[in-house]
Amino acid sequence: MNIATLTIDQVREGLKKRAFSAVELTREALEFAQAENPKTNAYLHFSSERALEAAARVDEGIARGEDIGPLGGVPIAVKDVIVTKGVRTTCGSKLLAEYVPPYDATAVIRLEEAGGILIGKTNCDEFAMGSSNESSAFGPVRNPVAPDRVPGGSSGGSAAAVAQGTAVVALGSDTGGSIRQPASFCGVVGVTPTYGRVSRYGLTAFASSLDHVGPFARNVKDAAALLRVLAGRDPLDSTSAFAPVPDYPVDMDGGVEGMKIGLPREYFKDLPSETGDLILRGVETLKQLGCEVRDISLPHTAYAVGCYYIICTAEASSNLARYDGVRYTVRTPGDTLIDMYRNTRGAGFGLECKRRIMLGTYVLSAGYYDAYYLKAQKVRTLITRDFADAFERVDAIAAPVSPSPAFRLGEKTDDPMEMYLSDIYTLTGSLAGIPCMSVPCGKTVEGLPVGMQLMTRHFGEADMFRLAGAYEKASSFFA
Amino acid sequence: MSSSTLVLPPPEVVAKYEPVIGLEVHVQLATQTKIFCGCPTSFGAPPNTNVCPVCLGLPGALPVLSRQSVEMAIRAALALNCQVRPVSRFARKNYFYPDLPKGYQISQYDQPVAENGSVEIVVDGNAKRIGITRVHMEDDAGKSIHEGFRDSDRYTYVDLNRCGTPLIEIVSEPDMRSSEEAHAFLTELKHLLQWVEVSTCDMEKGHLRCDANVSVRRHGAPQFGTKAEVKNLNSFRFLKMALDYEIARQIALIESGGSVEQETRLFNPDTGETAGMRSKEHAHDYRYFPEPDLAPLRISQDWLSRVESEMPELPNRRRERFLAEYGIREYDVQVLTSTRALSDYYEEAASKSRDPKAAGNWVMGDLMGALKSEGKEISESPVSAANLAELVDLIASGEISGRLAKEIFQKMFATGESARAIIDREGLRQVSDTGVLDRMVDEVIANHPKQVDQYKGGKTTVLGFLIGQVMKASKGQANPGAVNELLRKKLS
Ligand SMILES: [Zn+2]
Numbered sequence: 017m018n019i020a021t022l023t024i025d026q027v028r029e030g031l032k033k034r035a036f037s038a039v040e041l042t043r044e045a046l047e048f049a050q051a052e053n054p055k056t057n058a059y060l061h062f063s064s065e066r067a068l069e070a071a072a073r074v075d076e077g078i079a080r081g082e083d084i085g086p087l088g089g090v091p092i093a094v095k096d097v098i099v100t101k102g103v104r105t106t107c108g109s110k111l112l113a114e115y116v117p118p119y120d121a122t123a124v125i126r127l128e129e130a131g132g133i134l135i136g137k138t139n140c141d142e143f144a145m146g147s148s149n150e151s152s153a154f155g156p157v158r159n160p161v162a163p164d165r166v167p168g169g170s171s172g173g174s175a176a177a178v179a180q181g182t183a184v185v186a187l188g189s190d191t192g193g194s195i196r197q198p199a200s201f202c203g204v205v206g207v208t209p210t211y212g213r214v215s216r217y218g219l220t221a222f223a224s225s226l227d228h229v230g231p232f233a234r235n236v237k238d239a240a241a242l243l244r245v246l247a248g249r250d251p252l253d254s255t256s257a258f259a260p261v262p263d264y265p266v267d268m269d270g271g272v273e274g275m276k277i278g279l280p281r282e283y284f285k286d287l288p289s290e291t292g293d294l295i296l297r298g299v300e301t302l303k304q305l306g307c308e309v310r311d312i313s314l315p316h317t318a319y320a321v322g323c324y325y326i327i328c329t330a331e332a333s334s335n336l337a338r339y340d341g342v343r344y345t346v347r348t349p350g351d352t353l354i355d356m357y358r359n360t361r362g363a364g365f366g367l368e369c370k371r372r373i374m375l376g377t378y379v380l381s382a383g384y385y386d387a388y389y390l391k392a393q394k395v396r397t398l399i400t401r402d403f404a405d406a407f408e409r410v411d412a413i414a415a416p417v418s419p420s421p422a423f424r425l426g427e428k429t430d431d432p433m434e435m436y437l438s439d440i441y442t443l444t445g446s447l448a449g450i451p452c453m454s455v456p457c458g459k460t461v462e463g464l465p466v467g468m469q470l471m472t473r474h475f476g477e478a479d480m481f482r483l484a485g486a487y488e489k490a491s492s493f494f495a
Numbered sequence: 496m497s498s499s500t501l502v503l504p505p506p507e508v509v510a511k512y513e514p515v516i517g518l519e520v521h522v523q524l525a526t527q528t529k530i531f532c533g534c535p536t537s538f539g540a541p542p543n544t545n546v547c548p549v550c551l552g553l554p555g556a557l558p559v560l561s562r563q564s565v566e567m568a569i570r571a572a573l574a575l576n577c578q579v580r581p582v583s584r585f586a587r588k589n590y591f592y593p594d595l596p597k598g599y600q601i602s603q604y605d606q607p608v609a610e611n612g613s614v615e616i617v618v619d620g621n622a623k624r625i626g627i628t629r630v631h632m633e634d635d636a637g638k639s640i641h642e643g644f645r646d647s648d649r650y651t652y653v654d655l656n657r658c659g660t661p662l663i664e665i666v667s668e669p670d671m672r673s674s675e676e677a678h679a680f681l682t683e684l685k686h687l688l689q690w691v692e693v694s695t696c697d698m699e700k701g702h703l704r705c706d707a708n709v710s711v712r713r714h715g716a717p718q719f720g721t722k723a724e725v726k727n728l729n730s731f732r733f734l735k736m737a738l739d740y741e742i743a744r745q746i747a748l749i750e751s752g753g754s755v756e757q758e759t760r761l762f763n764p765d766t767g768e769t770a771g772m773r774s775k776e777h778a779h780d781y782r783y784f785p786e787p788d789l790a791p792l793r794i795s796q797d798w799l800s801r802v803e804s805e806m807p808e809l810p811n812r813r814r815e816r817f818l819a820e821y822g823i824r825e826y827d828v829q830v831l832t833s834t835r836a837l838s839d840y841y842e843e844a845a846s847k848s849r850d851p852k853a854a855g856n857w858v859m860g861d862l863m864g865a866l867k868s869e870g871k872e873i874s875e876s877p878v879s880a881a882n883l884a885e886l887v888d889l890i891a892s893g894e895i896s897g898r899l900a901k902e903i904f905q906k907m908f909a910t911g912e913s914a915r916a917i918i919d920r921e922g923l924r925q926v927s928d929t930g931v932l933d934r935m936v937d938e939v940i941a942n943h944p945k946q947v948d949q950y951k952g953g954k955t956t957v958l959g960f961l962i963g964q965v966m967k968a969s970k971g972q973a974n975p976g977a978v979n980e981l982l983r984k985k986l987s
Contacts, residue, residue: 099555107554119548121555220554224787253557254789331787334589337598338552342653353651357591380589380782389784 019048020181024090024238027184031078031089038074038089042067042133045091049135049182056158058176060096062136063103070133085131086245092127093183095174096137097144097220098229100124107220108142108152111345111364121218122250123187123229130245135183138173142366143336144189144222146170147197147435148428151368156425161203161465165422168198175202178232185242186232191223192324193442195230196454200417200467203456205239206232210475211449212257215250221335223328226446236455236488240264240481259475267478268485273306275483278410282317283441288419290460295416298457298468301490302414310410314402317444319395321436324443326379326392333376336369371432400448407473412483414470416441417454421464441469451477455484504746512711514742515719516677517669520684521662522694523702524567530634530661531558531601538700542654550659552596557788564632564661565792567693568608569802571663572630574691574809577612582793585786590779594637594653604783607631608792615811616679625680626668635660669708669719674738681705681734690810690835698730705734710755711745721755725769727762737762741769813838821851830859836873843880848887857883861901865908877911886914898971932973936981939964950986958982
C-alpha cells in the first residue's frame with residue numbers, strides 16, 4: 017500500500033479484504049502527514065484523537081458486517097474555515113488562534129457519517145481571502161510540486177495535502193476560485209459545485225452569496241464520490257438546494273460523444289501562450305472523444321473582476337464584523353469599548369482582510385451603495401445571463417483556470433491588483449453560481465501543473481464529471 | 496439649548512403651533528422560539544443559557560426564518576389593515592455593539608413584510624385615522640448589563656438570551672397632532688396586537704418599546720418643521736410627558752429665534768426632559784444590504800388566506816356587530832370590547848341569553864365589579880358565560896326577581912355553581928302564587944294610605960315605591976311583574 021497514491025476505491029477494497037484496518041490506516045496516514053508537513057505547512061493542526069475514534073467506529077462496523085459507507089476509512093483533510101466541534105478552527109487568522117467551535121459543519125457531519133476520517137485542518141489564506149495562501153497568519157503553504165512556489169489560494173493547504181498524498185481527498189471552500197486555482201497550481205482535481213448544492217452551515221462566511229464548500233481529489237471519480245456525500249438539502253442552510261443528488265461516480269461512465277463544448281473567446285484573447293497551448297491541447301483531446309467544440313462569447317467577462325470585488329468585499333465587511341474581541345476572538349484590550357474594538361481588529365486582522373473590510377465598508381456606505389453594490393448586482397445578473405445564453409448552445413464550457421501556473425512565494429504580494437486580476441477566469445463562474453472544476457491538463461516546461469476549467473449549467477455536475485472523467489481517462493497526464 | 500434654561504411658552508403661544516408626531520414601535524412577537532433558530536424565548540432563564548451557534552453569531556452559523564414568526568407578523572399586519580407584500584426581503588443592518596454578536600441585525604429595509612395600513616383612534620369623541628407606513632420584521636439584540644456586579648465599575652456584562660427574539664417594528668405616518676393622539680394611537684395599537692395575540696405588549700418586560708418623531712409648525716404652514724427623534728418612551732406616561740416636553744421645547748426654541756436641529760434625543764424619566772445625544776452615539780451609517788443568507792420571503796395568497804382565516808374577528812368589526820345584533824349602547828360596546836377575552840365572554844353570554852342588553856349590564860356591572868374586587872381577570876371568572884346567560888333568562892322569564900338574582904349571583908361567583916343549582920338547593924322560588932301575593936299587596940295598600948292617595952291623585956310614579964314595599968315584604972321572592980299588575984288593578 018502506497019499511502020500517498022491511495023484512492024477511495026483502494027481504501028474501501030483494502031478494508032473489505034482486511035488488508036488493513038481503518039485504525040491502522042488512520043495511524044499511518046497521521047504519521048505520514050505529520051512527517052511530511054514541515055515541507056509544505058499544509059496542515060495547521062491534526063485531529064488525531066477524533067480521527068482514531070472515527071476509525072475505530074469504522075472497524076467496529078466492519079466487524080459487525082455493516083456497509084462501511086462511501087468514504088469508509090478514507091483519510092480526509094478539511095480546510096480550517098470549516099468548523100469542527102472540539103477541533104481548533106482558526107480560519108488562518110490570529111483572531112481565532114485559540115477558537116474551538118462547539119459544533120460541526122454540515123459537510124463535516126456528512127463526511128463522517130459516510131465513514132470518512134477527519135485527520136486534520138488545513139492552512140489557508142486568512143478568512144479565505146487570497147489567491148496564494150500567503151495571507152495566512154500561520155505562514156504560507158509551499159507547493160508540493162515546486163516548494164519555492166505558492167500552492168494557490170485560498171484553499172492552498174487542502175490542495176497541497178492532496179497533491180502531497182497526505183490525504184486521499186480534502187474539503188476546500190471557493191468564493192472566487194479558491195478551490196479551482198490551487199487545484200490547478202498543485203495538479204489535482206478541484207470542484208466548485210453549484211451554489212446551494214452543498215450546505216454552507218459551518219463554513220465560516222467570507223462572502224455568503226459566493227461561498228461554496230467543495231472537494232479536492234487526485235482523480236475525478238474520488239471528487240465525484242466526495243461531492244455525492246456532501247451534496248443535498250440542509251434545513252440549516254436556507255440557501256441550500258432541494259434538487260435531487262445524482263449518483264455522480266456511477267453517472268460518470270456514460271459517454272461524451274456529441275457533447276457540445278464552448279470555448280469563450282474572451283478567455284483566450286489575452287491568455288499567455290504556454291497556458292493557452294496546454295488548455296487547447298486538452299480541448300483537442302475532448303474533440304478526439306467525440307465532443308463538438310464551438311466558439312462562444314461571454315460578453316460581460318471584462319466586468320467580472322470589478323463586480324466580484326465589490327460584492328465579495330461588501331459581504332465580507334459585514335461577515336467579519338463579529339470578530340470584535342467581545343467573546344471568542346483573541347482580544348487586544350483598550351481603555352474604552354471603541355479602543356478595544358480598534359486594538360483587537362487592528363492587531364488581529366492581516367493586511368488583505370483589512371483591505372477588503374475597508375473596500376466593502378466603503379461600497380456599502382450611504383451615498384455609494386447605488387453606484388457600487390447595486391450596480392455590481394446588476395452586472396452579476398448580466399454575467400449569469402451570459403452563461404445561460406451560452407448553455408442554450410453548448411453543454412459545457414472549457415476554459416483556463418488561471419492565466420499562469422504557480423508563481424513564486426512573495427512574487428505578487430506587493431501588487432494586490434495583479435493578484436485580483438489573475439482570478440478573472442474563475443470569478444465569472446462563481447458569480448453565476450454554476451458548477452465549475454479544474455482538471456489537470458499537463459505541465460509547463462518548468463514542470464508546473466496547469467488545470468483546465470470545465471463548467472456546466474446549474475446542477476449539471478453529473479455532466480461535468482462525465483466530461484472530466486472521460487478526459488482524465490484519455491489524457492496521458494495521470495499517474 | 497440646555498434644558499435647565501427652558502422657559503415653558505405660555506398657552507397662547509403654544510396654541511399658535513401644531514405638533515406633528517409619528518411613532519416607531521418595536522413589538523416582541525409572542526412566539527415560543529427565536530426568529531432564526533430553535534432557542535426558546537422564555538423570559539427569566541439564567542444568563543446565556545437560551546442560546547445556540549446561530550443566535551450567538553458563531554462563525555459558520557446561518558439563520559433559518561421561523562414560520563411562526565412570519566405568521567405572527569402577518570397577523571399584526573392584518574390587524575393594522577396593512578397590505579402584506581407577496582415578496583419581502585431581509586437586510587443586514589450593520590453596527591458594532593457588544594450585545595450584537597453578529598455585528599449586524601437581520602432586519603428588513605426596502606421591502607418590508609407589510610405596508611400601507613391604518614389604525615382608527617378616538618380622541619375627545621372625534622375619530623381619526625392614523626396611517627401605518629410599514630411593518631417589518633427583525634431580530635432583537637442581547638442585553639448589556641452595566642450594573643449589579645462586583646466589578647461593574649470596570650466591566651459590562653452581556654446576556655445573549657434575548658438575542659434573536661423576533662420583533663416587528665411598526666412605523667406610523669406623521670399623522671398625530673397632539674400627545675393625546677399619540678397616547679391614543681399607542682393604546683389602540685397595544686389593544687389590537689393583544690387582541691390578535693401577536694404580543695403580550697408588556698412594556699415593563701420591554702415587549703413594547705416606542706420612539707417618536709416630533710416636529711412643530713405654525714398652524715397652516717404648508718411644510719413640516721424639522722423633526723427630532725425622541726427615544727426611550729417606554730411607558731404610556733413617559734410617552735405623553737416626553738412629547739409634551741419636546742413640543743414645548745421646540746416652540747420655545749423657535750419663539751426665541753432659534754431653530755430645531757435634526758437629532759436624536761433621549762427622554763429622561765427622572766427629570767421629565769429630553770436631551771440631545773452626543774452625535775457620536777447616533778451618527779450611524781448602517782450600510783444596509785440584502786441578507787445573502789436568507790432567500791426572499793414569499794407569502795403566497797394561500798398562506799395569507801390561511802393566516803387570515805385563523806384570525807379572530809377584529810375589534811372594529813365586532814363593535815359594529817354588537818351594536819347591530821345586541822342593541823347595546825355605543826359606550827357599552829366600547830367597554831365590552833376593551834379586551835378580546837371580555838368581548839368573547841360577552842358574546843357567549845349575549846348569544847345564549849334572551850336578553851343581550853341585560854347580559855351586557857350584568858357583565859359590566861356585577862361581574863366586572865366582583866372580578867375587580869378579587870383582582871381576577873375575565874378568563875378566571877368563576878361564573879361562566881353560559882351560567883350568566885341562564886341567570887339573565889331566569890329574570891327575563893320572571894322566575895326570579897332582579898333583587899334575588901343579585902343574591903344568587905353572589906353565590907354563583909363564590910361557588911362557581913349555576914343559578915339553577917343554587918335555586919334548587921336553597922328553595923329560592925319566586926312567589927307567583929296569587930293568593931300569597933294578594934295578601935301582601937292588600938297589606939301594603941293598607942299600611943301606606945298616603946301614597947295610595949297620591950297615586951289615585953295622578954302621581955303614578957309612586958307605584959314604584961309600592962312595588963318596592965311588596966318586594967321587601969316578600970324578601971325579594973315576589974315576581975315584580977305580577978306585583979305591578981296586581982297593584983294597578985287594586986288601585987284603579
Ligand atoms: Zn439560538
